[in-house]
Amino acid sequence: MKQRWWIGYGAVALTVPGLALTVPPVAGQSALGDYSLRVTSPEDGPVQPDEGLTLREAIELANGTLTPEQLSEAEQAFAQPLPTGQGSRIGFDLPTGQTTIALVDLLPEIVAPELVIDGTTQAGYDVSAGLDPKFPPAPVVSLTVAEGSEVARGLTIAADGVTVRGLSLYGFRTSDRATQTTPPADIFISALAPPVDSSPLSPALELFRLEDAEAAPRGVIVEQNWLGLPPNGEFPAVPSAFGVSVFNAVETTIRNNRIQNHDGSAIITGFRADGLQVSENAIIGNGLAGMPDAIRLEGAIASSAITDNLICANDGSGIYFFKTEGAAQISGNAIQYNGRRFERAAVYLMGNDHQLSDNFIGYQPGPGVAVTAYPLSLRNQIRGNRYAGLDGLSIDLNTQGNTGVQDFQKGDGPNPPRNSYHRRRETGNAAINSPEFDAYGFVTGAAEVTLTGTADPGTEVDLYRVAEEGFPYSPLSEPLGTVTASPEGTFSASLALPPGTRVSAIASDPEWGTSEPAPVAAVQAADGSLPELPVTPVELPNCAAPVPPPEPVEPPPPLEPLVLTVPRNIHFALDRSDISPESAEILDQIAEVMLEYPFLTVELHGHTDPRASAAYNLALSERRSLAARNYLVRQGVPPERMRIVPFGETQRRSQGSGRVEYARDRRVEFVFTDLRGLEITFQDQEADLQLE
């Protein structure tokens, strides 16, 4: 029994001096021989001398826990020594058609510094297939879990400068067991990763050394991978739990990856992730059944940057800061169609000095950017972004120390003007006042219209065009220019705007941050009338990969009312949320229609029968719509076109209290919307009714 059980914390503390002596220095590069390794066998299992070099053997060779002499002659040929000091390289030379490495157990933790695991070396990797850096070419080598096995982590990285390139990783998760598990991930980056669970079979528990920043791996690079989906791009049979878990690492770079279909977040930080760089990734459809936010930031994240990513169709926020330390820069991202399951802000900010600039934030069932009131968050500069299709303010500063459930998800709506200095101490961005126009309508002059208003003295007022209907607040569509408020707190801007234009404004102050938007004002024609401007066409929900350049010209879709025989509901058994085979057939029909008509979007309304408590039923109805949604996602329906709306027992289908009525109540309804504004006819069905 190698297991060491430490009772309590005091025992751990006592063991520290002895342990520090026994831990070998991880960073000692000279201790390791460097090899150029070629993985030729997709098999996995115990290390043994045989025909081909497995990935497990290659990592152990690089780690120095295995010497070439312990392997066969054939395997030694695949391990060529390199001059020491530059790090080992693992390439792939797998036989054609056998490029899937199915793991049966955790791979050893990577402790070899500067190791490069390069999936692009496999024959058949098409570099030219990547049209957009966010959508790297499909990897050839994929790393997944063997059927019947359970592996919590794909690659566990604990050394400096490790690079993982051009791999597909998916299927890493744990199942229910006696105790909970530490969060699994495709790629887990930490010095000394924690054991998966606390079962007696787990390896002996080492200290995490979380406080020691020097021990954290530095400069790990994860690039050009597909995380959470196989090379064919389908929804995997077993989805991964989390994408990249930057648990305790500094200056990690995650770039040009496609991160999709995770139960939890695509990228989640743990204790320390200072200097994290997330750039040009496509983060789509994550958070399906767990932590719903696409990028969840916790712990220390000083000087992080999230730039030029596509964050689309995730279940919660695009980026959620939860009690982080340090400032991050977020720029150039497209954050759209998130909040599929939770009505959260597209970006939820906690902390000071964050910079949000040049992002597109849109189509969110919540505000664009929310800034929390607690812990008090100051000096967040949110400028130059474009917003569209929000269910809330473009920028929402929580006020009055609001810390309710909704305040940590959706914000609290427009704030009243600051009436006391103390508001600054209980409002996000120190209660900087939103600008106010002097009138709701400004009559245009010969060439220009002069917009006047009030704002906090000395602030920079960014004027925005507002494209959408809605009064008095509407998403800020396009920046028009910046003026500075006078010391008396007034501003004035002359702009050439056509009559009918609607404008709003935000104020920014380097000392406090950026304000909420001003109520919308309109530019009137010289006669005082307000002409209608042509409306922009509705954009279809889309986060698909870019299509190849020679795009076939599609004929415009026929603008005639759709007459579809779509079933609109499926039923469930008592207290169950799993999809019965009968319901699956109906869902297949719905998926077929959804795939045929890309302009259809659907809301999944979950319902229960009236028995049990309201809270329980709300959760049950959410599980039901979640089950239906996840089934449709597996059928290929893009997640950005579906939203989950749980209703609990509030909207029954029937009135009675018999078994049949209750069976009718237990359902998920599909509320289709045709984005072209046309009508659809639906069909109720009871083929899958399940009586108790």
Add this chain to the structure above:
Amino acid sequence: MRRNQRQLYRGLLFLLALVLSYFLSHVGPPSTVAQAQGRVFVNQATAQFDGPDGPVEVTSNETRVGETIVPLSIVKTADRAAAEPGDVVVYRLLVTNPSSRVAAPLTITDQLPRGLIYVPNSVQTTPLQPTQQVITDSSLTLTFPSLEPGASVSIAYGVLITPDAVRGDGRNVAQASAPGFTPVSAPFQLTIRPGIVSDCGTILGRVFVDKNFDGQQQPGEPGVPNAVIFMDDGNRILTDPDGLFSLANVLPGYRVGTLDLYSLPGYTLAPNLYRIEDNSASRFVRLSPGGLGRMNFAVTPTFGEEQS
């Protein structure tokens, strides 16, 4: 048709009989009961007997029937509405005679509830002085010679709350009576708090994101706001913005609390890699009387919510 008419006649006759009988009963001369109203019957009993010194006559007090006697009024107050064992409560009684008759003698009794005892020599009365004062542990009786019409007497006394009072109801009734007057009473309800003899305990704890899976909150492990904890008695507790909670007045004994995971979407209980017991979904506290218990919940980001 003819039959219907006959029925109508019968109905009319019956109504007429009712109306006549009413008038006849109210038209006659006033009755003797009514004549007696307004008169006062003074009744006094006299007893005679032949004693050794000749006939002796003993006269009782007068009783008056028919007189509208304005009753005495009694008001009872105390210097506090709630008290704990060890406190002294000062009660005040104000007895007024609003009638036109002298109340003599005036007897005032005060009955204390369980666990309250009089403070010796604490009775103060103004302006009259009692002729007789009987104090037992749980009752006080004061007798005044007379209370003139329109006069008042104020009585103050101290009462000590003993630990026994926790088991009583704290309801204290004072009564004033005098011959010829209807007795009047005034209750006072005192809320007895257990105070220093309370055996309720306090449970406090926190919900936080555990980064090193040891079940303890260290720097860098933030608290989770608005998490819900359910207690075994159905109490629902919400954590504050720092993830802390505290629950006062918990009955001692074995108490169980559990985290409502639905209140913190995206998180589940963290595994505890050091203590296998803390991997339980609930926390079990043996709360001693007046003691302090702790329920910490470590959570970690979750996945696979569809499994449950």
